[in-house]
Amino acid sequence: xxxxxxxxxxxxxxxxxxxxxxxxxxxxxxxxxxxxxxxxxxxxxxxxxxxxxxxxxxxxxxxxxxxxxxxxxxxxxxxxxxxxxxxxxxxxxxxxxxxxxxxxxxxxxxxxxxxxxxxxxxxxxxxxxxxxxxxxxxxxxxxxxxxxxxxxxxxxxxxxxxxxxxxxxxxxxxxxxxxxxxxxxxxxxxxxxxxxxxxxxxxxxxxxxxxxxxxxxxxxxxxxxxxxxxxxxxxxxxxxxxxxxxxxxxxxxxxxxxxxxxxxxxxxxxxxxxxxxxxxxxxxxxxxxxxxxxxxxxxxxxxxxxxxxxxxxxxxxxxxxxxxxxxxxxxxxxxxxxxxxxxxxxxxxxxxxxxxxxxxxxxxxxxxxxxxxxxxxxxxxxxxxxxxxxxxxxxxxxxxxxxxxxxxxxxxxxxxxxxxxxxxxxxxxxxxxxxxxxxxxxxxxxxxxxxxxxxxxxxxxxxxxxxxxxxxxxxxxxxxxxxxxxxxxxxxxxxxxxxxxxxxxxxxxxxxxxxxxxxxxxxxxxxxxxxxxxxxxxxxxxxxxxxxxxxxxxxxxxxxxxxxxxxxxxxxxxxxxxxxxxxxxxxxxxxxxxxxxxxxxxxxxxxxxxxxxxxxxxxxxxxxxxxxxxxxxxxxxxxxxxxxxxxxxxxxxxxxxxxxxxxxxxxxxxxxxxxxxxxxxxxxxxxxxxxxxxxxxxxxxxxxxxxxxxxxxxxxxxxxxxxxxxxxxxxxxxxxxxxxxxxxxxxxxxxxxxxxxxxxxxxxxxxxxxxxxxxxxxxxxxxxxxxxxxxxxxxxxxxxxxxxxxxxxxxxxxxxxxxxxxxxxxxxxxxxxxxxxxxxxxxxxxxxxxxxxxxxxxxxxxxxxxxxxxxxxxxxxxxxxxxxxxxxxxxxxxxxxxxxxxxxxxxxxxxxxxxxxxxxxxxxxxxxxxxxx
Numbered sequence: 013x014x015x016x017x018x019x020x021x022x023x024x025x026x027x028x029x030x031x032x033x034x035x036x037x038x039x040x041x042x043x044x045x046x047x048x049x050x051x052x053x054x055x056x057x058x059x060x061x062x063x064x065x066x067x068x069x070x071x072x073x074x075x076x077x078x079x080x081x082x083x084x085x086x087x088x089x090x091x092x093x094x095x096x097x098x099x100x101x102x103x104x105x106x107x108x109x110x111x112x113x114x115x116x117x118x119x120x121x122x123x124x125x126x127x128x129x130x131x132x133x134x135x136x137x138x139x140x141x142x143x144x145x146x147x148x149x150x151x152x153x154x155x156x157x158x159x160x161x162x163x164x165x166x167x168x169x170x171x172x173x174x175x176x177x178x179x180x181x182x183x184x185x186x187x188x189x190x191x192x193x194x195x196x197x198x199x200x201x202x203x204x205x206x207x208x209x210x211x212x213x214x215x216x217x218x219x220x221x222x223x224x225x226x227x228x229x230x231x232x233x234x235x236x237x238x239x240x241x242x243x244x245x246x247x248x249x250x251x252x253x254x255x256x257x258x259x260x261x262x263x264x265x266x267x268x269x270x271x272x273x274x275x276x277x278x279x280x281x282x283x284x285x286x287x288x289x290x291x292x293x294x295x296x297x298x299x300x301x302x303x304x305x306x307x308x309x310x311x312x313x314x315x316x317x318x319x320x321x322x323x324x325x326x327x328x329x330x331x332x333x334x335x336x337x338x339x340x341x342x343x344x345x346x347x348x349x350x351x352x353x354x355x356x357x358x359x360x361x362x363x364x365x366x367x368x369x370x371x372x373x374x375x376x377x378x379x380x381x382x383x384x385x386x387x388x389x390x391x392x393x394x395x396x397x398x399x400x401x402x403x404x405x406x407x408x409x410x411x412x413x414x415x416x417x418x419x420x421x422x423x424x425x426x427x428x429x430x431x432x433x434x435x436x437x438x439x440x441x442x443x444x445x446x447x448x449x450x451x452x453x454x455x456x457x458x459x460x461x462x463x464x465x466x467x468x469x470x471x472x473x474x475x476x477x478x479x480x481x482x483x484x485x486x487x488x489x490x491x492x493x494x495x496x497x498x499x500x501x502x503x504x505x506x507x508x509x510x511x512x513x514x515x516x517x518x519x520x521x522x523x524x525x526x527x528x529x530x531x532x533x534x535x536x537x538x539x540x541x542x543x544x545x546x547x548x549x550x551x552x553x554x555x556x557x558x559x560x561x562x563x564x565x566x567x568x569x570x571x572x573x574x575x576x577x578x579x580x581x582x583x584x585x586x587x588x589x590x591x592x593x594x595x596x597x598x599x600x601x602x603x604x605x606x607x608x609x610x611x612x613x614x615x616x617x618x619x620x621x622x623x624x625x626x627x628x629x630x631x632x633x634x635x636x637x638x639x640x641x642x643x644x645x646x647x648x649x650x651x652x653x654x655x656x657x658x659x660x661x662x663x664x665x666x667x668x669x670x671x672x673x674x675x676x677x678x679x680x681x682x683x684x685x686x687x688x689x690x691x692x693x694x695x696x697x698x699x700x701x702x703x704x705x706x707x708x709x710x711x712x713x714x715x716x717x718x719x720x721x722x723x724x725x726x727x728x729x730x731x732x733x734x735x736x737x738x739x740x741x742x743x744x745x746x747x748x749x750x751x752x753x754x755x756x757x758x759x760x761x762x763x764x765x766x767x768x769x770x771x772x773x774x775x776x777x778x779x780x781x782x783x784x785x786x787x788x789x790x791x792x793x794x795x796x797x798x799x800x801x802x803x804x805x806x807x808x809x810x811x812x813x814x815x816x817x818x819x820x821x822x823x824x825x826x827x828x829x830x831x832x833x834x835x836x837x838x839x840x841x842x843x844x845x846x847x848x849x850x851x852x853x854x855x856x857x858x859x860x861x862x863x864x865x866x867x868x869x870x871x872x873x874x875x876x877x878x879x880x881x882x883x884x885x886x887x888x889x890x891x892x893x894x895x896x897x898x899x900x901x902x903x904x905x906x907x908x909x910x911x912x913x914x915x916x917x918x919x920x921x922x923x924x925x926x927x928x929x930x931x932x933x934x935x936x937x938x939x940x941x942x943x944x945x
Contacts, residue, residue: 020046024073025761025900028052042066048073050098051759057081058099063090071096075122076759078103083123085109088116096120100146103127108147110135117141124148124171131155137163146171148195155179162187171195173219180204181220186211193217197243200224207231210256215239221267222246235259245269245291252276258283265289269317276302282309291317293343300349301328308335319345319367327351327373336360345391346370353378353392364410365389369448372396377449382407388445393472397452401478406461411445411468444469450496451475458497463488474520475499482521487512494518502526506550511536522546529559537694538667538678655728658682658735662692672745672795681740689740690725716783720775722798722808741806743799746772746856750794751865762902764803765860766937769909771805772797773931776853779810780846780927788845792852793833793866794859832866832875837921847921853930854916861910863894877917884914905937 021044028049044066055078063069069091079102088094094115100122107130112121118139124146131154132147143166152175162184164170168191177199185191186208194212197219204227209215213236221243228251229244239260245267253273257266258280265288274296281287287310297303300322307316316339327349333356336342342360345367352375353368363384369391376399377392388410445467454476463485465471471489474496481504482497492513498520505528506521516535523546530536530544530552544550551559661682662669671691672679682690717723728735743749746768749760760768779787789796789810798806835851855866858876866876883892890898893906912933918924925933 017043019043022046022048024048024050024052025759025897026052027761027763028054043068045070047071049077050074051076051761053077054079058084058104060084060086060090063087066091067093069094073098075100075102077101080105082106083109083112083126083128085111085114088112088114088118093117095141097122099123099126101125105129107131108133108136108152112136113138115139119166120144120146122146124150126150128152132160134160137161140164140166142167143190144169144171147175148173150175152177156182156185158182158184161185164188165190167191168214169193169195172199174198176200178202181206181209183208185209188212189214191215195219196223197221198223202226205229205232207233210234210236213237217241219243220247224248226250229257230254232256239263241265243267244271247271249273253278255280260284262286267291268295269293271295273297277306279306281306284310286312288312289315291315292321293317294320296323297321298323298325300325300344300347301332304328304333308333311335312338314338314362315341317341317343319343319347319370322347322349325349327354327371328356329354330356332356334359338362340386341365343367344371348372350374353397355380358383361385363387367391368395370394374398376400377402377405379404381405382409385409387411388467391446391448393448393450393452395452397449398454400456401449401454401459401473403459403461405447406459406464408447408465411447411465444493445491446470446472448472449476453477455479457481458483458486458502460485462486465489466491468492470494472496473500477501479503481505482507482510482526484509486510489513490515492516496520497524498522500524505529506531519543526550530555538670657684658692658728658737661690665692665694691738691740693736693738694734716779716787716810718775718778718782720771720804720806721778721810722806738808741798742801743803745795745808746797746799746805746859747793747795749799750859750863759896760803762897762900762906765897766905766909766934767803768797768799768805769857769860770931770934772807772856773853773927773934775805775807775810776849777927777931779807780849786846789849789852791830791833792849792856793830794856797856832877835921836919845921846927847924850916850924850927850930851918851921853927854913854924857909857913857916861893861897861906861913863896880910880914880917884910908937909934 029052042065045068047066047069048071050073054074058074058079058081063072067090070093072087072091072094073096075098079099081104083099083104083106085108087097088111092114095117096119097115098120101124103126104123105127108123108128110133112118112133113135115121116139119141121139121142122144125148128147128150130152132152134157136145137157137160140163142164145164145167146169148171152172155178161182165188167188170188170191171193173195174197177196178201180201180203181196183206185194185206189212191212192214194215194217198221200223201220202224205220205225210233215237217240219241222245225244225247227249229249230251232254234254234256237260239257240262241264242257242260243265246269249268249271251273252275253268255278257263258278261283263284264286266284267289269291270293272295273292276297276299290307290310290313297318298321300318303318303322307313313336316336325347327344329351333354336359339360340362342357342363342365346369348371350372353373355378357363357366358378358380361384364386366384366387366389370393373392373395375397377397379402381387381390381402382404387408390408447465447468448470450472451474454473456478457480458473458478460483462471462483466488468489469491471486471492471494475498478497478500479502482502484507486492486495487507487509490513493515495510495513495516496518499522502521502524504526506526508529508531510516510519511531511533513535517538519535519539520543522542522544526544526547527549528551530550532553539554541554544552544555551557659665661684662680665680669680669682670678671681678694680692680694682692684690722741723739725737725739727737776789776792779789787810789807791809792807796808798808800806833852833855835845835848837845837848855877858864858880859866862876862880864876864879880892883889889907889910890903892910893903897906912925912930915923915925916930
């Protein structure tokens, strides 16, 4: 593996799995000084003996692998000059060996994010050359010994966060004059901060949050410290804010939240000219007017969190407060303050999030609310506000149009995070677009203009005195995840068009005066009775009262356009024709049924197994209400899987088991008694269209079998339930890996991304060209590309596409694709095409190359396609690539794939390559690619 002339060897971010082997050589003294094997797939115990031929080694980086067993302390014996050892993000366990004391030249020792236990060994502190000692996110215990700590006079970074360290911070820490970073957060430490901490004049970052420290911070003189970030939150500190901390003029973020501070701010806070983030929530500060008048001098403040203070005071009114020109986040919740929503808030032109909840504010919502052009998060719930909902609230620019709010810096953020349930289907990277006016005394009706707030994720109007009907225009809020209208005086029906809200995960209209049908299908098949309780005139399958067939939904006349009427007429005609054909087929089946089959399935709750090639033969049985399941032979515990087995495996389709949501239904994780897992897709039932789509998918999947398509085990019909049974993919979706995993172990290197692109392309090529009839996917996206343990790619949800004849070129559709992946021509005609799938696949390739989402949530960023085009027009192709991938030896390959992706997203569908051409290019990505169009 090693050459006799190499000094630096970097094989990081590859797919290496073979253990390091000892090099047999008559001259074991290799010149190798730097070895980087990080971010690979090495596992097992670290082979320290392999370093026996590397006596000149100075730096070893083995982070982000899967090494197990004890830390390789003998490395210092093999390489006595070792100065940097990085073992982070592995699976090392056991205690830290005292043999690290032999590393006399060691300056950096990092082993965070492992499974280490025990205390820091006394011998470790004899490695007096240490400048960085970092063991965060382990299970270390014990205390910091004063006599040991003082030995590390060269220490610059000490990081023991997220362990079980107890005791206090010893006074000897003041002798660490070079210390710049101290991270002891999320431990079990207690006692007062030592006054000697003020002697650490180079200290820039101190994080001791979430411990049990006590006492007055004024015992520490912060004057000489060059603090940039100070986090003292979630402890038991008392007293006032130390005057000396105002001398830290370079401080950017200061967290004092969840302590027992009291008093008022000093005028000296104006010295903090770089202060951007300040959180003092959950303390006992007083005089809010004085606090705001002093804080306005901090002109760079972008986030100010001061809630749960100022008990019972009056919120400053009118023009008493000015300044705060850069403020983006303001929370003054749970004080509780009295008074009206003040006019001075209207001057905060950059405000994006405003939380005034849990106070005692009165009066109406001010008409100037829509002048806050960037506001996307408004929570004024749990107050005593009254009056009608103003029309201005329906004209909030940030909620009406695009999601372009600035992404808030997570390093400084400490907001009251809105946690959605585990059944949330779209993983947002930041805060939801929210409008919460619940628990007030608002009256009147919900304005129909509510439909203008198309970007809303959360809408809560609960516990008011609202009356009138639920406006159907709410169905325009297609991003909505939470809708709570409970505890009002609403009347009429629940608009059936609300079933178009495909991301809705929480729905509550309980305790109103609603009547009529409860919508069914889509998300509404997942909501429980509690969503509708207290409405005695509601009826539906999930309620005690079944609906009379004479009850009909009232659909606004505005929506009955010519296209709808024509569609209904055609639906009735073809529906009647289909029924006649099915009845004829049923009669023929009855006449040809053998007597032996008459006793088949005495209990119609039984579910039988059948094979894929007999789907059509059993359609008659489906229509008659028989329950069928197809399970390929050799899978699972038995070829016969009952509906009860599925219920048990999904815990009665418990919402906690939901792992995904597609356009036609939910996907549940199911674990069988043997331990094997399945993915159960529950399609929306009780709609003729759903039954036809179900049948079409089974027919398609019975013929579409490829190594890069998600394997189907079977299907099931039980009453109104329509189930598809798939293999469970252990590594989830490509979307999860690209956008929803932050830890280092979840990084996808370029070879893995290219492997995924090739596999997904081959799966798409199969359904476009080989499968008969050909299939247009209609919804190619990263969340529909699933990954197994080895990161092989599988295209999912293709069976839900409409089928086309072998030589047809398009199929009409009502809803095509997902935002960010939809080809531009789909906006001109409701038609899905093979070249439309190519465009969507090109967007997936851009995701793989850039690591960015097609549409950035809550940011001012352009859509991915537009951004890539602009960057390439400026000759900045290399800057398009994911920064984590650049400079790793694959830049030329990635630029070649970028060329392919840009061919796929051509505005002109006719100029896009075919999927065969794309696959061919990906298979030969290491040569100079040219896509012929």
